[in-house]
Amino acid sequence: GQSLEQPSEVTAVEGAIVQINCTYQTSGFYGLSWYQQHDGGAPTFLSYNALDGLEETGRFSSFLSRSDSYGYLLLQELQMKDSASYFCAVLGGYSTLTFGKGTMLLVSP
Amino acid sequence: DGGITQSPKYLFRKEGQNVTLSCEQNLNHDAMYWYRQDPGQGLRLIYYSQIVNDFQKGDIAEGYSVSREKKESFPLTVTSAQKNPTAFYLCASSLGQTYSNQPQHFGDGTRLSIL
Numbered sequence: 292g293q294s295l296e297q298p299s300e301v302t303a304v305e306g307a308i309v310q311i312n313c314t315y316q317t318s319g320f321y322g323l324s325w326y327q328q329h330d331g332g333a334p335t336f337l338s339y340n341a342l343d344g345l346e347e348t349g350r351f352s353s354f355l356s357r358s359d360s361y362g363y364l365l366l367q368e369l370q371m372k373d374s375a376s377y378f379c380a381v382l383g384g385y386s387t388l389t390f391g392k393g394t395m396l397l398v399s400p
Numbered sequence: 401d402g403g404i405t406q407s408p409k410y411l412f413r414k415e416g417q418n419v420t421l422s423c424e425q426n427l428n429h430d431a432m433y434w435y436r437q438d439p440g441q442g443l444r445l446i447y448y449s450q451i452v453n454d455f456q457k458g459d460i461a462e463g464y465s466v467s468r469e470k471k472e473s474f475p476l477t478v479t480s481a482q483k484n485p486t487a488f489y490l491c492a493s494s495l496g497q498t499y500s501n502q503p504q505h506f507g508d509g510t511r512l513s514i515l
């Protein structure tokens with residue numbers, strides 16, 4: 292089976308940097324993805340790490356350590372529009388995803 | 401514009417009734433998925449399909465059924481056997497196993513409630 296742990300809520304102010312951690316236990320692992328979901332909306336893809344290290348896409352970066360079964364999403368220069376839920380998800384067999392319960396990020400002025 | 405269309409946006413089910421949620425994609429994706437999301441929770445996989453006329457149970461398939469007769473369509477039926485169907489249902493698609501590192505694209509979801 293698969294299980295993922297991430298904090299339930301994180302708060303930060305505009306312009307700050309925030310890190311959302313994710314630890315996982317899996318029976319099959321091909322990579323770690325991150326998705327963003329605004330309240331009531333469709334999840335949208337942010338990043339994917341198959342190998343150890345840091346992937347950078349604009350203000351967002353994602354890190355993976357396979358040996359530690361650990362990853363994080365780093366959001367820089369926070370904006371109010373970044374207030375949303377963020378999900379880590381393990382890519383398993385048959386290109387299926389197992390999602391964590393999500394981290395609600397609240398960005399204040 | 402390519403994308404995934406789910407309908408209806410809101411759906412109400414009476415006791416003992418089966419209801420079908422529609423999911424259509426024009427992304428030419430091979431793989432399609434159905435997830436259930438409960439308030440404050442992550443997405444849980446109900447069913448997935450890697451190719452037309454084939455589908456597999458996910459983690460919470462009991463009380464649900466699907467079909468994949470066309471590449472573009474993957475309807476989900478919530479049967480009367482599903483005793484707690486109230487949830488937000490999300491459909492997704494991706495290129496599939498050969499391109500497993502490619503992301504899943506999601507529809508806008510259907511909110512199902514019990515009358």
